[in-house]
Amino acid sequence: MTHSGDQDDQLFIMESRDDKEAADGQHVEPSAANGCPSDPRHETAVPPENMDVDEEDLFKHSTTLTNKQRGNEVTVRPATLDALSIHQLAAQGEVSQVAAHLSKDISLLSSQDERGFTPLMWAAAFGEKAVVDFLLEKGADPKAIARERESALTLASSGGYVDIVESLLRHGVDINTYDWNGGTPLLYAVRGNHVKCVEALLAKGADMTIESDSGYSPMALAVALGHKKIQKVLEDHILKLYKPTT
Missing domain, CATH: 1.25.40.20 (Ankyrin repeat-containing domain)
Structure with missing residues (x-):
């Protein structure tokens, strides 16, 4: 660890690397707890019920650039829960989905991703206490x-x-x-x-x-x-x- 800006490069911290990998579907973006990009779980595409919206306004041309206009040829659809890995589900706090994966293959309990992270590590990194407790109860190795x-x-x-x-x-x-x-x-x-x-x-x-x-x-x-x-x-x-x- 060094003074000022170099401190971030000296001590490893979650937001320094893995957040960038979420774009390829390998990881889930962390919450804002560590100053990282916002969690997609908290985003909404519909206006609040108490907000007055002119129905015609909903069909006006958007000024926001589409993926195609940005030069991207493929529009990626949001991942659904059944398309996520057990590591991603653990990071999102999806206890029932994690349980469903383990019921089919208990070896996933100690499975490591490309960085060697287990589902327990992802749950711990994202503050998902319920998932942490569930995985420990199922026998996940806390010493991994x-x-x-x-x-x-x-x-x-x-x-x-x-x-x-x-x-x-x-x-x-x-x-x-x-x-x-x-x-x-x-x-x-x-x-x-x-x-x-x-x-x-x-x-x-x-x-x-x-x-x-x-x-x-x-x-x-x-x-x-x-x-x-x-x-x-x-x-x-x-x-x-x-x-x-x-």
């Missing part, structure tokens, strides 16, 4: 590691989903797991300014001395990013650790 050493715990910590972080910690995951550049769940929680996640990780024994490959400890990163509340949480934890017992 993706191609660049991403884990469900790292992804949940990066997104600030403390309920999922706590659930994964109850399932015995490695709290100090690190990814390709030395980023731990605690470092990602600090980077995202996710106070509750930092508190949950520290309460379960996260190591504050581990540094990323670029040399940042959790405290150094909090200071560099100006996260005052995180600094206070870290300072209080240090004092608690060194407080003499009576």
